[in-house]
Amino acid sequence: MDMKFRIFRFDPEEDRDPYYREYSVAAKPDERLLDCLNRIKWEQDGTLSYRMSCAHGVCGSDAMRINGRCALACQKLAKDFEGVEVVLEPLPTFTVLKDLIVDLTPFFERVDEVRPYLMASDPPDKERLQSPDDRKKMGAAIRCILCACCTAACPVSIENPDYIGPAALVQAFRRIFDSRDEEREDRLKQLDYPDGVWACVNYFECTRVCPKEIPVTKYINMIKREIGK
Amino acid sequence: MKHEYDVVIVGSGLAGLRAALEVAQEADVALISKVFPTRSHSGAAQGGISAALGNEEPDSSEWHMYDTVKGGDYLVDQDAAEVLADDAVRAVVELEHFGVPFNRTPEGKIAQRAFGGHTRDFGKGPVKRACYAADRTGRVILDTLFGEAVRRGIKVFSEFHLMDLIVDKSRVGGVVAYELATGEIHEFRSRAIMLATGGFGKLFKTTSNCFANTGDGVYLCYRAGIPLEDMEFVQFHPTGIYGLGVLITEAARGEGGVLRNSEGRRFMDDYAPTIKDLAPRDMVSRAMITEIRAGRGIDGRDFLHLDLTHLGKDKLAEKLSDISSFAKIYLGIDVASEPIPVSPTCHYMMGGIPTDVDGRVLDDKGNAVTGLYAAGECACISVHGANRLGCNSLVDLVVFGRRAGKMISRELPSLDRWEPAGDPADAALWTVDAIRSRRSGEKAAGIRSEMQQTMTDLCSVYRNEKDLARAMSDIRGLKERYQMVTVDDKGAMFNTDILEAVELESLLGLAEATLVCAEARKESRGAHFREDYPDRDDVNWLKHTLIQKTGQSFRIFFKPVVITRFEPKARTY
Numbered sequence: 001m002d003m004k005f006r007i008f009r010f011d012p013e014e015d016r017d018p019y020y021r022e023y024s025v026a027a028k029p030d031e032r033l034l035d036c037l038n039r040i041k042w043e044q045d046g047t048l049s050y051r052m053s054c055a056h057g058v059c060g061s062d063a064m065r066i067n068g069r070c071a072l073a074c075q076k077l078a079k080d081f082e083g084v085e086v087v088l089e090p091l092p093t094f095t096v097l098k099d100l101i102v103d104l105t106p107f108f109e110r111v112d113e114v115r116p117y118l119m120a121s122d123p124p125d126k127e128r129l130q131s132p133d134d135r136k137k138m139g140a141a142i143r144c145i146l147c148a149c150c151t152a153a154c155p156v157s158i159e160n161p162d163y164i165g166p167a168a169l170v171q172a173f174r175r176i177f178d179s180r181d182e183e184r185e186d187r188l189k190q191l192d193y194p195d196g197v198w199a200c201v202n203y204f205e206c207t208r209v210c211p212k213e214i215p216v217t218k219y220i221n222m223i224k225r226e227i228g229k
Numbered sequence: 230m231k232h233e234y235d236v237v238i239v240g241s242g243l244a245g246l247r248a249a250l251e252v253a254q255e256a257d258v259a260l261i262s263k264v265f266p267t268r269s270h271s272g273a274a275q276g277g278i279s280a281a282l283g284n285e286e287p288d289s290s291e292w293h294m295y296d297t298v299k300g301g302d303y304l305v306d307q308d309a310a311e312v313l314a315d316d317a318v319r320a321v322v323e324l325e326h327f328g329v330p331f332n333r334t335p336e337g338k339i340a341q342r343a344f345g346g347h348t349r350d351f352g353k354g355p356v357k358r359a360c361y362a363a364d365r366t367g368r369v370i371l372d373t374l375f376g377e378a379v380r381r382g383i384k385v386f387s388e389f390h391l392m393d394l395i396v397d398k399s400r401v402g403g404v405v406a407y408e409l410a411t412g413e414i415h416e417f418r419s420r421a422i423m424l425a426t427g428g429f430g431k432l433f434k435t436t437s438n439c440f441a442n443t444g445d446g447v448y449l450c451y452r453a454g455i456p457l458e459d460m461e462f463v464q465f466h467p468t469g470i471y472g473l474g475v476l477i478t479e480a481a482r483g484e485g486g487v488l489r490n491s492e493g494r495r496f497m498d499d500y501a502p503t504i505k506d507l508a509p510r511d512m513v514s515r516a517m518i519t520e521i522r523a524g525r526g527i528d529g530r531d532f533l534h535l536d537l538t539h540l541g542k543d544k545l546a547e548k549l550s551d552i553s554s555f556a557k558i559y560l561g562i563d564v565a566s567e568p569i570p571v572s573p574t575c576h577y578m579m580g581g582i583p584t585d586v587d588g589r590v591l592d593d594k595g596n597a598v599t600g601l602y603a604a605g606e607c608a609c610i611s612v613h614g615a616n617r618l619g620c621n622s623l624v625d626l627v628v629f630g631r632r633a634g635k636m637i638s639r640e641l642p643s644l645d646r647w648e649p650a651g652d653p654a655d656a657a658l659w660t661v662d663a664i665r666s667r668r669s670g671e672k673a674a675g676i677r678s679e680m681q682q683t684m685t686d687l688c689s690v691y692r693n694e695k696d697l698a699r700a701m702s703d704i705r706g707l708k709e710r711y712q713m714v715t716v717d718d719k720g721a722m723f724n725t726d727i728l729e730a731v732e733l734e735s736l737l738g739l740a741e742a743t744l745v746c747a748e749a750r751k752e753s754r755g756a757h758f759r760e761d762y763p764d765r766d767d768v769n770w771l772k773h774t775l776i777q778k779t780g781q782s783f784r785i786f787f788k789p790v791v792i793t794r795f796e797p798k799a800r801t802y
Contacts, residue, residue, distance in 0.1 A: 013721060
């Protein structure tokens with residue numbers, strides 16, 4: 001099948017303003033949009049830049065805006081865009097560095113802020129015990145691949161650069177609901193401020209775009225409830 | 230730009246991170262990575278990490294060691310296998326302490342499941358030894374170790390590509406790297422270098438490996454005159470999604486999934502009567518190709534079925550959710566009701582940079598190169614021999630990553646700074662400038678794609694003299710063409726066009742080394758199967774292959790296998 005692409009281009013060394021460039025590429029129906037992008041880069045235009053690595057939705061590198069929605073290019077198949085122009089743009093909310101590559105530094109800083117590691121003292125000689133039910137409380141949060149789709153898509157994040165953002169909250173959730181963590185109260189306190197968990201007003205965009213199907217909004221609301229307890 | 234550190238670690242997968250956590254307590258460390266650390270390929274490991282915890286049923290480190298040796302078709306250095314098996318339990322408990330969200334038994338211990346080649350009582354039957362977190366074990370360990378690195382404030386240089394090693398015969402001075410964001414060449418001066426740059430599955434067309442797995446560290450050692458070990462041993466994982474190569478974890482079979490041919494038969498009954506679908510990967514992959522060649526592929530085509538339909542929705546959701554989602558996304562199938570089309574996919578490199586059990590890189594005389602260390606898939610200790618068992622890679626990374634870190638800490642006080650003559654960054658600058666300024670020639674992608682096709686067609690699960698000779702001639706032609714590689718992108722920022730061209734030099738060099746070693750080994754052992762020499766030959770070939778670059782040519786030599794406990798025996802399952 002023939003695929004039509006319209007791709008956001010911007011090279012700060014060359015361009016005063018961003019522009020869109022159109023490409024046509026032949027693809028098999030089961031190929032990924034990432035395969036199409038690679039074919040464009042390898043066969044037509046090597047100047048196109050984007051991030052990629054594992055190509056099957058595990059590493060989180062190739063997040064971008066695909067026809068208006070934040071997603072991973074390696075998780076979308078050509079056949080689902082038959083007869084439709086595919087518009088590829090960099091993730092919103094973040095600063096564009098070149099073409100489809102954005103500056104994720106502020107994203108990772110937010111994640112680091114929530115202390116994305118277990119805080120617990122005096123481990124026993126063997127493993128700590130944790131019941132299967134307690135283990136399940138971390139839920140789908142352990143699926144997060146830090147692709148930044150949720151934070152990029154969040155209408156609050158776009159408006160308010162101080163909002164901690166859904167991805168950092170998912171990381172916080174994972175530790176707050178880990179029965180082994182001993183800093184639960186402190187973690188909740190840390191998120192209890194206007195630009196913290198309370199900035200979320202339930203647009204549900206994060207949940208809609210999450211490529212790992214994490215119920216992000218639900219988890220944010222569970223944090224709110226824990227703070228209220 | 231110049232930087233000065235005590236230690237530079239290249240690669241931020243599990244081996245690099247684990248080493249960094251160890252060394253950072255003692256020294257000033259820079260962790261350099263081609264991708265942001267949590268994008269590293271360790272994160273793609275699915276099924277589990279092996280350790281004889283005995284949480285589900287009786288198990289022992291001795292059985293683990295035996296399985297590792299036998300799984301590696303007796304090419305494993307047994308002193309290394311003993312270290313791995315003995316330290317595995319401590320290493321997994323440590324990961325739990327770091328916060329890895331393992332699945333749990335009803336009593337709250339780390340849950341374990343069956344995996345290929347993991348047996349009780351020296352091969353009597355399967356044993357549950359794989360500790361797991363659903364089917365994203367690698368990813369959660371990677372996230373956890375990176376979290377630890379964040380906690381300890383370890384300095385990370387993300388999206389820096391390794392261009393050169395500043396080494397001579399007996400000293401190291403640091404590394405040279407290309408910063409993707411700016412195009413700038415950086416010199417990282419250090420007293421110790423640790424390579425944890427991973428494998429090079431991108432030699433092949435169909436692979437479970439990520440785009441970043443181009444073997445840069447391994448190739449740069451080779452280019453610097455350090456020999457490479459056992460390069461002919463390439464693991465093909467039996468269950469890649471047909472056509473795509475995306476991995477479907479062996480845990481799918483550990484949880485009860487079975488492979489079926491076009492007749493619906495569980496054909497592994499014929500090849501490994503005791504442990505059937507849980508035979509080691511080399512045997513299952515060969516069985517699959519044999520079935521396909523006998524016309525028993527599905528619809529007479531070149532794939533088979535992995536049947537999980539009898540496992541039930543609950544087990545699939547709790548223990549195999551990621552692979553269920555891969556099948557849904559890429560094939561549009563529900564694994565609870567339909568089988569998955571699968572074929573072998575290039576997965577893991579047993580060979581690489583020779584090291585001792587403490588990560589010290591060994592030269593052609595078998596002596597440690599002062600200040601140079603390696604661990605993880607880029608290294609060859611050799612703990613996996615001719616074929617790695619599933620779940621032994623993750624444990625290898627954390628056990629030997631840590632040991633390398635400890636050794637660096639121990640040796641660092643005696644390592645001096647070395648100021649090499651001239652400017653060590655020059656070669657990297659010339660390389661990049663030459664590629665950028667070349668006006669005519671061809672792009673890397675075409676050469677790379679021909680290389681991958683050649684390696685897949687002629688150097689995969691089955692090999693023979695004629696195919697290997699043809700492949701060698703192809704690769705040499707491609708190396709010639711590479712001399713005129715060119716790029717469209719002449720800019721400085723995020724020039725992935727140049728990055729891919731630079732990576733291709735590594736891939737072509739490693740393709741040649743792999744072919745030379747595959748041609749040299751005239752027997753069949755583990756993952757290396759020669760149709761023209763179909764038997765294992767312990768009299769002549771129970772030895773490691775080494776290939777060393779000598780000017781424009783190379784030489785092949787050998788070293789003995791360390792055998793301590795288990796004398797080589799016929800390998801049946």
